[in-house]
Amino acid sequence: MSDQYSTFYVGDLFFGVEVVKVQEVLRYQEMTRVPLAPDVVQGLINLRGQIVTALDMRRRLALEARSPESTPMNLVLRSDEGAVSLLVDEIGDVLEVESGSYERVPETLPAEQKQLIAGVCKLDGRLLLVLDTERAMQIQ
Amino acid sequence: MSMNEDLELTKEFLIESNENLAKVDQQMVELEKRPKDTELLASIFRTVHTVKGTCGFLGYGILEGIAHIGENILSQLRNGERDLTPPLASLILEAIDAIKTIVGNIENTQSEGDDVWHDLRARLVQEEQAIDGGPVPQFHGPAIEENEIAAAVPTPSHPIEVPATPPSPPKAKAEGESPTAKAGGSVADSTIRVDVVLLDKLMNLVGELVLARNQILQYNATQDDTNFAATSQRLNLITTELQESVMKTRMQPIGVVWNKLPRVVRDLAAACGKQIRLEMDGAETELDKTIIEAIKDPLTHIVRNCCDHGIETPQARTAKGKLAQGVLSLRAYHEGGHVNIEIFDDGGGIDPARVKAKAVEKGLLRPEQAEKMNDREAVNLVFLPGFSTAAKVSNISGRGVGMDVVKTNIEKIGGGVDLTSRPNAGTTVKIKIPLTLAIIPGLVVASGCERFVIPQVSLLELVRLEADEANKLIEKIHDTPVYRRRGSLLPIAYLNRILRLPDPADQKSVNIVVLQAEDRQFGLIVDSISDTQEIVVKPLSKQLKGLSVYAGSTIMGDGKVALILDVMGLSQRAGLSARDNNAAHNHANQIGDQNEKQTLLLFRAGSYERLAVPLALVARLEEFPKERVEHAAGRRVVQYRNQILPLVPLGEQLDGSRRDWETTEKVQVVVFSEGERSVGLVVDQIVDIVEDHVSVKRASTQHGLVGSAVVGQKVTDFIDLRAVLDSSGERLFGDGRIGLSKMVVMVVGPSALERGLVRSYVEMADCKVIEASSIEEVVDRSQRQHMDAVIAGESLSFGIRSQMPDMQLFEFGDRDSMIRSIQSLATVVAERASAKCNVRRDEVTA
Numbered sequence: 001m002s003d004q005y006s007t008f009y010v011g012d013l014f015f016g017v018e019v020v021k022v023q024e025v026l027r028y029q030e031m032t033r034v035p036l037a038p039d040v041v042q043g044l045i046n047l048r049g050q051i052v053t054a055l056d057m058r059r060r061l062a063l064e065a066r067s068p069e070s071t072p073m074n075l076v077l078r079s080d081e082g083a084v085s086l087l088v089d090e091i092g093d094v095l096e097v098e099s100g101s102y103e104r105v106p107e108t109l110p111a112e113q114k115q116l117i118a119g120v121c122k123l124d125g126r127l128l129l130v131l132d133t134e135r136a137m138q139i140q
Numbered sequence: 141m142s143m144n145e146d147l148e149l150t151k152e153f154l155i156e157s158n159e160n161l162a163k164v165d166q167q168m169v170e171l172e173k174r175p176k177d178t179e180l181l182a183s184i185f186r187t188v189h190t191v192k193g194t195c196g197f198l199g200y201g202i203l204e205g206i207a208h209i210g211e212n213i214l215s216q217l218r219n220g221e222r223d224l225t226p227p228l229a230s231l232i233l234e235a236i237d238a239i240k241t242i243v244g245n246i247e248n249t250q251s252e253g254d255d256v257w258h259d260l261r262a263r264l265v266q267e268e269q270a271i272d273g274g275p276v277p278q279f280h281g282p283a284i285e286e287n288e289i290a291a292a293v294p295t296p297s298h299p300i301e302v303p304a305t306p307p308s309p310p311k312a313k314a315e316g317e318s319p320t321a322k323a324g325g326s327v328a329d330s331t332i333r334v335d336v337v338l339l340d341k342l343m344n345l346v347g348e349l350v351l352a353r354n355q356i357l358q359y360n361a362t363q364d365d366t367n368f369a370a371t372s373q374r375l376n377l378i379t380t381e382l383q384e385s386v387m388k389t390r391m392q393p394i395g396v397v398w399n400k401l402p403r404v405v406r407d408l409a410a411a412c413g414k415q416i417r418l419e420m421d422g423a424e425t426e427l428d429k430t431i432i433e434a435i436k437d438p439l440t441h442i443v444r445n446c447c448d449h450g451i452e453t454p455q456a457r458t459a460k461g462k463l464a465q466g467v468l469s470l471r472a473y474h475e476g477g478h479v480n481i482e483i484f485d486d487g488g489g490i491d492p493a494r495v496k497a498k499a500v501e502k503g504l505l506r507p508e509q510a511e512k513m514n515d516r517e518a519v520n521l522v523f524l525p526g527f528s529t530a531a532k533v534s535n536i537s538g539r540g541v542g543m544d545v546v547k548t549n550i551e552k553i554g555g556g557v558d559l560t561s562r563p564n565a566g567t568t569v570k571i572k573i574p575l576t577l578a579i580i581p582g583l584v585v586a587s588g589c590e591r592f593v594i595p596q597v598s599l600l601e602l603v604r605l606e607a608d609e610a611n612k613l614i615e616k617i618h619d620t621p622v623y624r625r626r627g628s629l630l631p632i633a634y635l636n637r638i639l640r641l642p643d644p645a646d647q648k649s650v651n652i653v654v655l656q657a658e659d660r661q662f663g664l665i666v667d668s669i670s671d672t673q674e675i676v677v678k679p680l681s682k683q684l685k686g687l688s689v690y691a692g693s694t695i696m697g698d699g700k701v702a703l704i705l706d707v708m709g710l711s712q713r714a715g716l717s718a719r720d721n722n723a724a725h726n727h728a729n730q731i732g733d734q735n736e737k738q739t740l741l742l743f744r745a746g747s748y749e750r751l752a753v754p755l756a757l758v759a760r761l762e763e764f765p766k767e768r769v770e771h772a773a774g775r776r777v778v779q780y781r782n783q784i785l786p787l788v789p790l791g792e793q794l795d796g797s798r799r800d801w802e803t804t805e806k807v808q809v810v811v812f813s814e815g816e817r818s819v820g821l822v823v824d825q826i827v828d829i830v831e832d833h834v835s836v837k838r839a840s841t842q843h844g845l846v847g848s849a850v851v852g853q854k855v856t857d858f859i860d861l862r863a864v865l866d867s868s869g870e871r872l873f874g875d876g877r878i879g880l881s882k883m884v885v886m887v888v889g890p891s892a893l894e895r896g897l898v899r900s901y902v903e904m905a906d907c908k909v910i911e912a913s914s915i916e917e918v919v920d921r922s923q924r925q926h927m928d929a930v931i932a933g934e935s936l937s938f939g940i941r942s943q944m945p946d947m948q949l950f951e952f953g954d955r956d957s958m959i960r961s962i963q964s965l966a967t968v969v970a971e972r973a974s975a976k977c978n979v980r981r982d983e984v985t986a
Contacts, residue, residue, distance in 0.1 A: 032701040033590060035639035036687055044693055044701040049348035051693050051701055053681040081682050139683050 001099040005121075005128065007092035008075055011063045013113070015088075016095065016121070016128045023078045025091050028071035029054075040139050042087055045074070052076060054085040060136060062112035077133055084137045097121050097128065150246070153194045155333065157243050160187040164236055165403035168229060172406075175224045185214045191239060202252045203242045209264040210235045216268070230410075231267055233403070234260060336429065339389050346379075346386045347676050347695065353379045354697045388426075394472045394481070395423030397436050401443055405468060408447040415454050415465040416447055422472035427479055431573060434553045435481070438546040442483050442569050443468065445543070450487035450567050460564060462486070474575075481571040490561040492518035499527065500892055501913070507892035519561045523547040554580065554597045582675045582704065584696075585653065585666040588641025591702045592666075593675055593694060594653060598707040600661060602669060603652040610650040617832060617852055623652060623663055630654065632663045633714035635705075638689065657711040664710065673697070677704065689713050740851060741810065742827040746791025750856045752849075755829060757861065759813035762820070763806050778809075778820070785811065788868040789822040790859070794844045812861065819865060828852075843867070884926055886910045888918050888940065889933035898931055915939045922947070 005016030006025075031043030031054055042054045054074065058066055066072060072087035102119035109117070116136050121128040167184050171177060192207035210232060216222050238257050245253035353375055360372045398420055409416040427435075451457075451466035458464050471482045492515040499505040499521045510518075521527060525544040550557045555573035574580065574597070582593035603625070605613055614621050614632055621632040632652065636643050644667045652663040675694040684690065688709030696702050739755040768778050769787065776787045787809065791797045809820040830852050844867070846858040887898045887909055899909045910925070912918050915936055921927070922944065929948035932940050937951045 030700065032693075032703065034684060034687070034690075034703065035588075035590070035641055036689060037684055041683055044703075046695050046699055046701050049344050049351070049695065051678050051681075051695065053683050055683070084681065084683070137683070 002096045003099050005095050005097055005130070006075070007095055007128065008073070008086075008088040009090040009092060010057045010061060010088050013061070013063075014092070014126060014128055015131050016097070017075070017077065017131050017133060019094060021077050021133055023076040023083050026074040026076060026085075029074060038139050045085060047076065047083065047085075050083060052083045052085050054087055055137070055139070056087045057136075058087075058089075060086075060112075060139075061116065062110065077137065079133075079137055086136065095123070095128065097123070102130065150198055150250075153198060154243060154247050157191055157194070157239075158247075160190060161236065161240050161243065162399055163187065165233070166399045168233055168236070169402040169406050171224060172226070172229050178218070181214065181218050185211065185218055188214060188236075188239075191243075200242070200246065200252055202256055203239060203246075205261060206235055206238050206242075206257060206264070209261065209268050210239075212268050213264070222270075228267065231263060235264060334389070336390075339386075342386050343390070346383050349379055350383060351695060351697070351699050355699065390429050391426040392429050392432050393424045393426055394432065394479070395420075397432055397439060398423050398470060401440070401470070404440060404443060405447055408444060412448060413453060414447065414451055416451055417465050417467050419467060419469040421470065425472040425474060425479055426575075427573070428575060431553055431575075434549060435555075435571070435573060438549045438557075438571075439481070439483075441543075441546050442571075443470075446483060446485040446487070446567070446569075450485035450489075452488050456488075478572050478574055481573070483569045483571075484566060486566040489563045489565055489567055490519045490522065490559075491563060492561075495519055495521050499524065502527065503913075503917075506911070507896055510892075516560065519567075520559050522559065523557070554595070580675060580677055581672055582694075583653065583672050584670045584702070585635070585651075586668045586670065587635040587666045588639065588644070590639075590641065591670075591696065591700075592635070593673075593702055593704045594655070594664075594707065595691065595704065596672060598655050598657065600654040600656050603654060603663065605650045605652070607647050607649055614650070617830065625654070625663075630661060630663045632665060633710070634665045635710075636665075636667070638710060638713050655707050655711075657707045660711070662711055662714070675702075675704070739829060739831045740856075741829055742851070742856065743808075743810065743823040744825045744827060745789075745823045746795045746797040748791075748794060748857055750827065750851075750854055751790075751823070752851060752856045752858050753810070753861060757812060758810055759818065760811040761826060762809045762811055764809060765806055766804060769807060776822075778807075780811075780818070780820070783818060785809075785818050785820045787820045787822050788865065790864065791822075791824065793864045793868055794842075794859075821861075821864070884908045884910065884928050886912055886918060886921065886927050886930045887932075888912045888915070888930060888936055890914070890935070891933075894933065915943060919943055 004019040006019050006022045007014065007016045009015070026047075029045045029047075031045045033043050034041055040055050040059045042056045042059075045052045045054055056066075056072070058064070066089070070089070072089060073091050074085040075088050075091065076083050076085045101121055103122065105114050105117045105120060107114075116132050118130045118132040121130060164184055164187050167180055171180050171184065174180065188207055188211045192204055192211055195207065196204040213228075213232065217224055222228075238260055241255075242252050245251065356372050357376060360369055363369070401420075402418055405416050405418045408414075446468050451468065452460070452462075454464035457466065467484075467486045469482075469484045471480075471484070473480055496505070496510040496513065496518050500507055500510050504524050504527060505513075505521065513521075522543050523546070527543065547557050550571055550573065553573060555571060557572075558570045559567065560570070561567040581596040583596060583599055585592055585594060603623070614623050616622070617629075622629045623632050624630070635641075647667070651666050651669050653666055653669065654661060654663050673696075675696075677692045678694060679692055680687070680690060689706055690703050690709070691706035692704045693701055694704055740752045741755045741758055741761075742750060742752050745751055762780070764778050769776050770778065772784060776789075777784050778787065779785070787807070808823050808826055810823060810826075811818055811820050813819075832851050842857075844860055844864045846860045848855055848857050850856070885908065887895050888911075889895045889898070890913055892913075895911050895913075899911065910921065910927070912921060918930060918932075918940060927947070929950065930940055930944070931950045934951050937949060940947065941949055
């Protein structure tokens with residue numbers, strides 16, 4: 001048995017999300033800012049009549065801000081309360097990972113990152129961080 | 141037959157039963173009026189028969205038992221073997237209620253519930269057997285257990301492999317006996333059931349199509365291709381028509397809600413011993429499904445209220461010369477994009493005086509407010525939270541929750557409710573609601589490079605000021621900007637500042653959007669106003685739910701997202717509603733606030749540019765032409781309200797500046813009254829009336845002035861009325877001393893009139909006054925607020941003395957003792973005031 005992960009990069013972190021949770025991947029979209037909203041909320045996107053909230057993953061992970069010339073990608077996730085888009089630096093391939101080859105998250109990671117990572121998969125030559133999508137979409 | 145098919149059948153059965161049972165209530169009530177209407181009877185019979193047939197088929201034994209006996213009784217009626225008497229009608233209705241309950245149980249728990257309705261079944265059987273004839277199948281009797289009934293359902297076919305599933309007859313039998321096929325008839329062929337989720341999806345898709353259409357039309361405008369133009373034009377028409385049709389699929393006639401009202405009214409009338417005829421007009425008026433859901437409960441509540449409180453008993457009605465039977469009439473109609481629903485009863489009406497008295501008694505209203513209120517405003521007090529005039533609490537209504545909930549629920553969906561009443565002629569409640577919630581008209585505005593939509597229901601008017609005049613017209617009270625709109629002050633908020641957006645660079649004009657947030661109005665300054673549009677409201681995602689300034693979001697014609705502003709949330713965010721809007725809860729606090737703020741009259745006289753006197757002391761402001769000024773005993777006077785009003789030129793009193801009586805055409809006079817005596821203070825000009833927090837910053841040694849304070853960001857001198865009048869030789873007051881004191885005095889007494897009288901005396905001494913009607917209220921209030929003294933009616937003073945031994949207490953009873961109390965209070969005030977004054981002077985000199 002193996003699981004399929006849709007992968008992406010935020011800063012130098014390499015993340016994966018279960019393919020079934022991904023609705024679609026989009027290039028950068030124009031969005032409407034939401035004044036007074038938490039920093040993480042970058043804006044609202046019109047996705048074929050569906051209004052989707054875009055969350056900046058760099059802010060969410062407490063990484064340094066994206067340089068102005070690079071435009072992020074939208075990774076649109078399904079959720080019970082409508083779709084949510086995660087703004088990420090780059091989209092990677094879909095990878096097959098053997099089920100149950102997770103490791104626990106190293107305790108030494110910064111808290112903002114640790115709480116969003118469900119587990120770590122050891123791939124050849126690199127580590128895939130499995131995103132806890134529920135937590136990622138939750139902001140206080 | 142699989143388990144799945146069974147579930148599918150049960151679902152069908154539930155949907156169909158719920159629909160039919162909703163109708164039966166109304167039909168039964170109709171039938172009582174027209175017992176010979178065979179068609180009606182046949183329809184009721186069909187429904188009950190359908191329920192019986194299907195539930196037997198599905199193995200719901202209890203339900204089948206009740207439905208079966210009910211059906212037998214109905215059959216006797218149909219065959220003319222017996223007549224429909226009111227008790228019989230009640231029994232049938234009771235059986236229908238039981239059926240509904242069981243159907244509800246099946247829906248929620250997939251079982252019929254524990255109640256086997258022993259008593260009801262016994263009574264039904266008894267009724268059924270009351271006439272000779274119809275054979276009584278024994279196994280439907282009261283003693284039958286569920287399992288036996290299930291077993292009694294004939295199962296002629298082969299044995300079933302899974303013993304756990306209820307007996308399921310073969311398909312042929314289902315088709316042959318299923319009453320649905322017979323009952324459905326032609327109506328069933330022309331309608332189908334559609335899931336609301338599917339309709340919502342269609343609605344979204346149409347919204348998308350509209351956007352795509354808009355883009356094509358825009359593109360078309362830049363093209364010369366006539367073929368393309370024609371095609372896009374056709375696309376335009378079809379899209380519009382499609383949009384309207386899809387909208388219509390969500391519409392339901394209001395009759396869906398009204399259907400259950402005849403039963404409600406019948407039961408209530410029976411319970412209260414009243415005779416009520418229900419008239420309904422416009423049941424076909426259509427509304428969006430969500431709105432239908434939202435008005436269901438408020439509507440029922442109003443109808444219950446009308447039956448319980450509105451319409452009188454037959455005896456009372458005949459005594460008044462009315463027909464013994466009361467009329468409750470419901471009317472629904474479209475009007476300008478809204479639906480109006482009127483609920484009218486020809487009962488006793490609402491007595492405005494009683495409502496006012498009740499509101500004052502409950503502390504929802506101050507006595508002075510009540511006096512100023514007209515009858516129409518008064519009857520609408522019933523919508524205040526915690527209000528109920530019913531002398532006794534019945535189980536129908538009168539618990540004091542209800543009408544306020546009705547109002548909030550209707551306002552929640554963007555509607556409004558108004559009540560009018562004529563004594564002995566009846567009461568009309570008028571509800572105005574939008575056709576749909578999904579699409580609302582909104583005003584599109586821009587601020588800080590972003591677009592926002594303001595729902596049109598909150599919009600009152602738009603004001604545009606040129607930039608250079610705006611600086612003058614938007615004034616400031618402390619830091620709060622206000623705008624004078626037709627003589628009254630409108631608080632102003634800046635959308636940019638509320639949302640922390642950048643201010644616009646240089647504006648040629650200032651746009652004020654005047655908005656209504658519940659009971660208060662305010663002006664919202666935006667960078668620009670574009671136009672009004674019909675917008676499709678979409679909820680915000682959970683990440684943004686906490687932001688009270690937004691009501692939702694929408695997609696604009698160009699495909700971009702815009703936020704919809706929540707007017708109530710904005711006003712709270714802007715700090716315009718620091719006083720909580722819940723009148724009942726915070727009434728006490730409101731009084732506190734008002735007492736801290738003083739309303740001041742500002743005017744000019746002599747060399748003083750800005751003088752003030754508390755407005756509470758002023759009786760009237762008058763303007764007399766100079767011809768009316770006459771001389772009497774060496775003084776200037778005018779004839780005023782059948783009196784001779786002595787005039788005191790304030791300028792002369794303050795700095796000896798001579799007033800030129802000849803050149804000024806008009807004389808501005810501030811009139812002070814005490815009892816029957818009045819004095820007019822002549823000022824050069826009335827400047828303004830302001831409400832502000834006042835703290836005397838500097839005591840004055842100048843004759844005629846109490847001190848100076850900052851009012852509206854300018855230094856203002858407060859006149860010492862007593863000193864001015866004393867030196868002019870006019871006497872207005874007794875021995876009370878007037879000074880700016882901050883004493884808090886509570887006036888307690890059961891009579892609002894008496895309290896009002898005492899209040900005016902105490903206020904003359906410039907104390908803050910709080911009123912209370914009972915000892916409990918005094919004790920309660922004293923725990924929350926500092927008080928210097930209590931003035932109480934004789935009857936209450938003993939109680940207060942025993943509960944609050946340390947409090948300065950004075951009595952008022954008859955007029956003499958009241959004056960004595962005030963005088964002794966005035967002495968206390970004077971002592972404290974001079975002590976405070978000395979302290980202040982020390983501070984100044986230091």
